[in-house]
Every structure is written in structure tokens, then in C-alpha cells.
Amino acid sequence: MTDISQPGPPSRVAAIARRIATEGATLVVTLLGLLLMTFLIGRVVPIDPVLSIVGERATAEQYDAVRLALGLDEPLWKQFAIYVGDALQGDLGQSIRTREPVLEEIARYFPATLELATLATLFGVLVGVPAGVLAATRPGTLADQVVRVVGLMGYSMPVFWLGLIGLLVFYGMLGWVGGPGRLDSAYQMLFEFEVTQYTGMILIDTALNGRWDMFANAFSHIVLPAGLLGYVSMAYISRMTRSFMMNELGQEYITTARVKGMPEWRVVWVHAMRNVLVPLITVIALSYAYLLEGSVLTETIFAWPGLGSYITNALFAADMPAVLGGTVVVGAVFVALNMLSDILYRVVDPRAR
Amino acid sequence: MTLLSVQNLRVTFETENGPVEAVRGVSFSLGRERLGIVGESGSGKTMTGRALLRLIRPPGRIEADAMIFDGQDLMQASERQMRGLRGRRIAMVMQDPKFSLNPVMTVGAQLTEGLRQRDRLGWDDARKRALAALEAVQIRDADRVMAAYPHELSGGMGQRVMIAMMLIPEPDLLIADEPTSALDVTVQAEVLSILDGLVRDRGMGLIFISHDLRLVARFCDRVLVMYKGRVVEELAAADLMAARHPYTRGLLNCLPRIGGARGPLPGLDRSGDWAE
Incomplete structure (x- = not known):
């Protein structure tokens, strides 16, 4: 009978598990930081994402429809959450030139x-x-x-x-x-x-x-x-x-x-x-x-x-x-x-x- | 019987400011006895030890009229012959096991390397010999030490491993270059007594390089006192404390004494003819 509450042998396994957990956490933070950077750059550059899709001759209705479809009316943090969620599912958006998925x-x-x-x-x-x-x-x-x-x-x-x-x-x-x-x-x-x-x-x-x-x-x-x-x-x-x-x-x-x-x-x-x-x-x-x-x-x-x-x-x-x-x-x-x-x-x- | 006889050994380093002589004409001979070499830092004692193994790397240069080990002149030996002598017949223990053991190889790999590479022993035989060598230096859990890396050992443990490694091929001459200087005082005594026992039992010649005069006086049979690359005095170890030479006297005078006067220790007086 083994008692679970008993301290195990000086645990090499636990040390390795701890290390993997630390590494994993570092990895997640690093990747989140990376996504945050690209997200912010995407918002800061003076290129209107809507305009680059609909073109200059679009009507105001068309413009607003695309703006809604891209989720640009949402608050910034929510946009970021969506961006991260999409990226995790392998969706990095659509190329504007080719209309194909970037990934x-x-x-x-x-x-x-x-x-x-x-x-x-x-x-x-x-x-x-x-x-x-x-x-x-x-x-x-x-x-x-x-x-x-x-x-x-x-x-x-x-x-x-x-x-x-x-x-x-x-x-x-x-x-x-x-x-x-x-x-x-x-x-x-x-x-x-x-x-x-x-x-x-x-x-x-x-x-x-x-x-x-x-x-x-x-x-x-x-x-x-x-x-x-x-x-x-x-x-x-x-x-x-x-x-x-x-x-x-x-x-x-x-x-x-x-x-x-x-x-x-x-x-x-x-x-x-x-x-x-x-x-x-x-x-x-x-x-x-x-x-x-x-x-x-x-x-x-x-x-x-x-x-x-x-x-x-x-x-x-x-x-x-x-x-x-x-x-x-x-x-x-x-x-x-x-x-x-x-x-x-x-x-x-x-x-x- | 003479094991080693050195005549007029010189070690020179070519530098940008011209040659620097680390050893300037050292001569001595050695039987199966314990010879101490003492002197302050930079006196050339370490270089003398390494020159015996011809392990001075360029830009350093070794010269000698003769350096005869067991009938063979080491100055005339080819590099290949030297490799055969190193480890097998002449070995050396260095100062600090923290640096003298390879940090990324297990102790076992380093202990058995010589046996497997040089003597072509199989892994099992080599391992048995290594375990025996570790027991000879009074390491109890030899199996665990074999699997350990050097940084997992204490200083005393590391130095015992070093001694075990050097004594495995049962050399005729062991050069111990400050083997205990990096260790705690209590560990020092243990390591010394192990070294003492092994040298006595196996009848090796020992060159014991140290700056610790009391230690050398206790541990050795004969002592060379070196200063600026020269031997300034040679005497029986028992007579060391009664040495006549002004340099040796100077060294003795700067030893602190328990219970002695607490004033500043005297410096060395280097005004004599010997100190040029």
C-alpha cells in the first residue's frame, strides 16, 4: 500500500515537471507579447484596413459593413482577444492582395x-x-x-x-x-x-x-x-x-x-x-x-x-x-x-x- | 637509485618584450623519495613540474642539458614517446579540482578514459579498476561518484578523484602541484594522509610543490627552495626550520605563529647577493 501523502523520493520528476511548467509559461507570455506587438503595429500604422479592402470608391454603407465585419467597432481589448483567438486557431487573417488566408x-x-x-x-x-x-x-x-x-x-x-x-x-x-x-x-x-x-x-x-x-x-x-x-x-x-x-x-x-x-x-x-x-x-x-x-x-x-x-x-x-x-x-x-x-x-x- | 635527474633546466617564454625566463638552470635528482619544492608565487616551481612532463605550450620553451627519467632522456624523447610516459609512468595532480576535471564529463568517464583509450581495456574492466581506485582514496559510495559530474563533488572529493585518476596506472613518479592549497584545512589533512599512504605503499617518487613550508617540512624527505627560477637552497626536510639561507630564513620569518606576537609580520629582505 502506498500512501499518497507520503513525501516521495527526492523528486527528479517534480523538478523536471516544474521546469517544463516554467518554460511553458515563458513560452505563452513570449508569444502573447509577440501578438500584442503585431496587433498594436497593425492599429498604429496609418493604413485604414477597411479602406484597403473596399477601395476608395466604396459607399459609406459598404465601408461600415466591412468595418463591422472586421470587428473594428469593438473596444480595443476585445479586438485583441479576437485576434489572439483567431491566431491560436491558425487564422492570421486574409491577404489584401490575393484574398487568400495569410497562413x-x-x-x-x-x-x-x-x-x-x-x-x-x-x-x-x-x-x-x-x-x-x-x-x-x-x-x-x-x-x-x-x-x-x-x-x-x-x-x-x-x-x-x-x-x-x-x-x-x-x-x-x-x-x-x-x-x-x-x-x-x-x-x-x-x-x-x-x-x-x-x-x-x-x-x-x-x-x-x-x-x-x-x-x-x-x-x-x-x-x-x-x-x-x-x-x-x-x-x-x-x-x-x-x-x-x-x-x-x-x-x-x-x-x-x-x-x-x-x-x-x-x-x-x-x-x-x-x-x-x-x-x-x-x-x-x-x-x-x-x-x-x-x-x-x-x-x-x-x-x-x-x-x-x-x-x-x-x-x-x-x-x-x-x-x-x-x-x-x-x-x-x-x-x-x-x-x-x-x-x-x-x-x-x-x-x- | 636515481629515478629522475635534471640538469640545468630552463623554461623561457617568448613575449613581445623579449624572452622571460621562468626557470633558470635548475638541477636536482630524485630517487623513490618525497622531494618538496617550495618558493613564493612566480618562483618557477609549477613551471619546473610541468617541464618534467614537457607540457609547456608555445610560446614557452624548455631547455635542459639532460632530463633523465629511468634511463631515458626526456629532452630527446619524441612527442609519441612522451605520451606513452605521461599518465602511465609520470602523473601529476593539480591544484584545484574545480578546474582540473572536465566539467562536462562524468567522473566515471574521466577515470576510465586512460584505461580504455591508452590501455585498450573494455568498459567493465576499466570500471572495476576505477572503482578500486576510488576505494583506495577512501571514497565509500564509489558508484554514485562515478556517475556524478565534477560540479556535484566537494573540493576534497574532487581532489581524491583526481588522485585516484592519476594513480590508476601506478606511475613511478607523481608530481603534486599544490594538491591541497584549494582545500579546507580539515580536508587538507585527509587528502594528505591518503597521498602519503599511497606513495609509501607503492614506493613512488613524489615531487610535492607547495608554498606551505611547514607542510613540506612535515611531509617530505628533502626540500628544494626556489626563488626567481633558481634553486637557492637544498636541504633535508627535517632541517628546514633551521635553514641558513637568508631567503629561506625570510620565508620562515613571515610565518605567523599561534600564540605568537601579534605585530605585523616582517617582509622579505631581498638585499642579499642571491636576490639578483
């Missing part, structure tokens, strides 16, 4: 950005981390200088310029890569009709459908913009890795590992790297989040139908529901990535558990 449109545009950002981050990590470690273990040598200069170039050269030059050289002159867009136009239609779209990410969908010809074409299109964004992200990641690694290599536990006779690769990649990972995870998550917001310039140059160009086009058309809906999604992605990096942080650092 559906974003669901079409976001996978393009997700695909690009993920590939770029992958490149940034796979090249940036080893480069940073190489530089940190051989400070002052040629390798260190090369990593530094290449990184500095990634920082300081404007992305749109690199993109144009890249297109000119690798697409225009050499013909090694595909041009702007996600696919050749011939494949574009085929993709719409012949491929089951599970994710909206072309590389993944074509692979799942076994359409390797289309996969290769999509890859030739994404490799340049992804390489470009990846280069910028690599510049940042390698620099941070270098400084984190140098810091760890100066620690006393590194001497301990060497005293134990561990080979240098193990000292660096096991002992130091596990400690470098702790701050590095945050760096990688932040640079990933930054790319997921959709890099407007890159998406414009490469005619990439992603979130960045969606929001920008909406902004130019004064399509406030689309702009604010996009902002909510970007914000939610940011919050989600932050949570993910918090969780990973606890996995790699026992002191944070």
Missing part, C-alpha cells in the same frame, strides 16, 4: 526559406567549426591567417554583391549552376503536377518521390544561394569557434587530459569540443534563426520565393495582414529555435540541468 500563403513560401537556411547553416557548421578549430590549435600560423581573412571577407562583403558576382561567374560564364528560381522552368510545372509534396522543400520532396533528375536540378539552383548564405554563416561560426576553442584550450582540465597521455586530437575534439559546444549551440541557433527570417537581398537576387521576399512584397503593397502574419511566423520560429537551443544546452552542459 496558407506562408505555408507555401516558408519551405523555400527553410530549405535554403538549413542547407546554408549545414554548410556553415560543417566548414566553420573545423576551420575555427584549425585556427585555434595553430594560432598565428598560415592556416590561422587564411581562416581569419576568409572569415573577414564573409563579414565585410555585401551579400547582394557576392550574389550578383556569383551568378555572373558560375551561372552566366561557367554554367556550373542553375540560375535564379528553385527549378528550371521546364521542371517547375512537372514539380507541381508529378511530385507529391510532403514538405514543400523541393530537395526532400523529389528525393521522397525518387525523382533524382529533378533533385539534381533543384540542387544546382540552391547550391549558389545556399553556399553564399552559408559562407556568411561560416565566417561567423568559424570566428566564434576559434575564440571559444582558444579559451577552452587554456583551461586546466586540458592539461589534465594531456597529463593522462591522451593524444592531441582527443584533447581537442573530445575534451575541449564538448565544452566549446555549450556556447557554440547558441551561436549556431542564432545564425540559423537569422537565416530563417528570410534574407531579403539574397531571395531577391536569386528570385527565391521565400519568406523574406513574401514579407517584402506584402510591405510594398501595404498588405498589412500579410506583413503582420509573416512577422508572427518569424517571431514564432525565433522563439521555437531559442527553446530548442535551451534544451540542447542542457543536454551538453550538466551544470545547467
Whole structure:
């Protein structure tokens, strides 16, 4: 017989439950704050939502009818409550340009950005981390200088310029890569009709459908913009890795590992790297989040139908529901990535558990 | 029998303001005995200890006429040969377990690492040896400690783990670099008696680096007194309190005494020829 009122064993479960509850509460507050911001921006901008729907030649009756339909006669707090309620049900309003639900449109545009950002981050990590470690273990040598200069170039050269030059050289002159867009136009239609779209990410969908010809074409299109964004992200990641690694290599536990006779690769990649990972995870998550917001310039140059160009086009058309809906999604992605990096942080650092 | 003989050891650091000599021509020899190295901060005692393992990183540089350990000149040894000696035959215990244990690896992983990587032991065998080593340093709940992370251990516990880890391969020479300075006085005594017992039982050579003269006098057989990278005096530990050298005398004079006069302690008089 177990007595419920008896104090249980020093409760790890309770601690975890408490942590999840705290995290959950933080998440709710953050998202509410995000919605409040977009809601207020929507009210503050001098764009009359009614007018932008009915047009300038509408009669007063038409105007009032739409105004009532949008709930704009309600008090502000009630409007906000409705806005939050709608957002929770996945309703971010209707685009004024296309009359389509904003969320559906974003669901079409976001996978393009997700695909690009993920590939770029992958490149940034796979090249940036080893480069940073190489530089940190051989400070002052040629390798260190090369990593530094290449990184500095990634920082300081404007992305749109690199993109144009890249297109000119690798697409225009050499013909090694595909041009702007996600696919050749011939494949574009085929993709719409012949491929089951599970994710909206072309590389993944074509692979799942076994359409390797289309996969290769999509890859030739994404490799340049992804390489470009990846280069910028690599510049940042390698620099941070270098400084984190140098810091760890100066620690006393590194001497301990060497005293134990561990080979240098193990000292660096096991002992130091596990400690470098702790701050590095945050760096990688932040640079990933930054790319997921959709890099407007890159998406414009490469005619990439992603979130960045969606929001920008909406902004130019004064399509406030689309702009604010996009902002909510970007914000939610940011919050989600932050949570993910918090969780990973606890996995790699026992002191944070 | 001589275990280690060091002749004219120098450790130099290249800096922007020219070379700085941390150790300037230290010579000594060591059998299976307990040698204390004392001196104030910056006297070069830690650098001497690390130079023996050839663990001075660039821009630091080690030079010596000879550094012979058990018939092998460490100055001529390849990096690979040095790795074979480190841990297995020469080990070192550092000052503060808070920094000298890897914070993100469990104690068990760190204890068994050498056995598994260096000696290619399986996990079970390595674990058994590690548990035995923890018992040898009088840790009772060895299973729990194996699963713990360093930050979950007290300082004394951490230092015992460190000692256990370094003694697992049964080295011939142990360098203990201020092994008790970061610990509470009561814990200090425990850790010292553990170290004392292990060194005695296994007949290791011990280099005990400390700034605590009384401790060294009690604990060691022989003492080197270092100042500014040089050995200024070498004497039997029993004679330490009766040392003649002005620097050693100076150090002794600034030790406070329980029940002694409460005036300000005298500073060091560095006017002699030795203090150049």
C-alpha cells in the first residue's frame, strides 16, 4: 500500500515537471507579447484596413459593413482577444492582395526559406567549426591567417554583391549552376503536377518521390544561394569557434587530459569540443534563426520565393495582414529555435540541468 | 637509485618584450623519495613540474642539458614517446579540482578514459579498476561518484578523484602541484594522509610543490627552495626550520605563529647577493 501523502523520493520528476511548467509559461507570455506587438503595429500604422479592402470608391454603407465585419467597432481589448483567438486557431487573417488566408500563403513560401537556411547553416557548421578549430590549435600560423581573412571577407562583403558576382561567374560564364528560381522552368510545372509534396522543400520532396533528375536540378539552383548564405554563416561560426576553442584550450582540465597521455586530437575534439559546444549551440541557433527570417537581398537576387521576399512584397503593397502574419511566423520560429537551443544546452552542459 | 635527474633546466617564454625566463638552470635528482619544492608565487616551481612532463605550450620553451627519467632522456624523447610516459609512468595532480576535471564529463568517464583509450581495456574492466581506485582514496559510495559530474563533488572529493585518476596506472613518479592549497584545512589533512599512504605503499617518487613550508617540512624527505627560477637552497626536510639561507630564513620569518606576537609580520629582505 502506498500512501499518497507520503513525501516521495527526492523528486527528479517534480523538478523536471516544474521546469517544463516554467518554460511553458515563458513560452505563452513570449508569444502573447509577440501578438500584442503585431496587433498594436497593425492599429498604429496609418493604413485604414477597411479602406484597403473596399477601395476608395466604396459607399459609406459598404465601408461600415466591412468595418463591422472586421470587428473594428469593438473596444480595443476585445479586438485583441479576437485576434489572439483567431491566431491560436491558425487564422492570421486574409491577404489584401490575393484574398487568400495569410497562413496558407506562408505555408507555401516558408519551405523555400527553410530549405535554403538549413542547407546554408549545414554548410556553415560543417566548414566553420573545423576551420575555427584549425585556427585555434595553430594560432598565428598560415592556416590561422587564411581562416581569419576568409572569415573577414564573409563579414565585410555585401551579400547582394557576392550574389550578383556569383551568378555572373558560375551561372552566366561557367554554367556550373542553375540560375535564379528553385527549378528550371521546364521542371517547375512537372514539380507541381508529378511530385507529391510532403514538405514543400523541393530537395526532400523529389528525393521522397525518387525523382533524382529533378533533385539534381533543384540542387544546382540552391547550391549558389545556399553556399553564399552559408559562407556568411561560416565566417561567423568559424570566428566564434576559434575564440571559444582558444579559451577552452587554456583551461586546466586540458592539461589534465594531456597529463593522462591522451593524444592531441582527443584533447581537442573530445575534451575541449564538448565544452566549446555549450556556447557554440547558441551561436549556431542564432545564425540559423537569422537565416530563417528570410534574407531579403539574397531571395531577391536569386528570385527565391521565400519568406523574406513574401514579407517584402506584402510591405510594398501595404498588405498589412500579410506583413503582420509573416512577422508572427518569424517571431514564432525565433522563439521555437531559442527553446530548442535551451534544451540542447542542457543536454551538453550538466551544470545547467 | 636515481629515478629522475635534471640538469640545468630552463623554461623561457617568448613575449613581445623579449624572452622571460621562468626557470633558470635548475638541477636536482630524485630517487623513490618525497622531494618538496617550495618558493613564493612566480618562483618557477609549477613551471619546473610541468617541464618534467614537457607540457609547456608555445610560446614557452624548455631547455635542459639532460632530463633523465629511468634511463631515458626526456629532452630527446619524441612527442609519441612522451605520451606513452605521461599518465602511465609520470602523473601529476593539480591544484584545484574545480578546474582540473572536465566539467562536462562524468567522473566515471574521466577515470576510465586512460584505461580504455591508452590501455585498450573494455568498459567493465576499466570500471572495476576505477572503482578500486576510488576505494583506495577512501571514497565509500564509489558508484554514485562515478556517475556524478565534477560540479556535484566537494573540493576534497574532487581532489581524491583526481588522485585516484592519476594513480590508476601506478606511475613511478607523481608530481603534486599544490594538491591541497584549494582545500579546507580539515580536508587538507585527509587528502594528505591518503597521498602519503599511497606513495609509501607503492614506493613512488613524489615531487610535492607547495608554498606551505611547514607542510613540506612535515611531509617530505628533502626540500628544494626556489626563488626567481633558481634553486637557492637544498636541504633535508627535517632541517628546514633551521635553514641558513637568508631567503629561506625570510620565508620562515613571515610565518605567523599561534600564540605568537601579534605585530605585523616582517617582509622579505631581498638585499642579499642571491636576490639578483
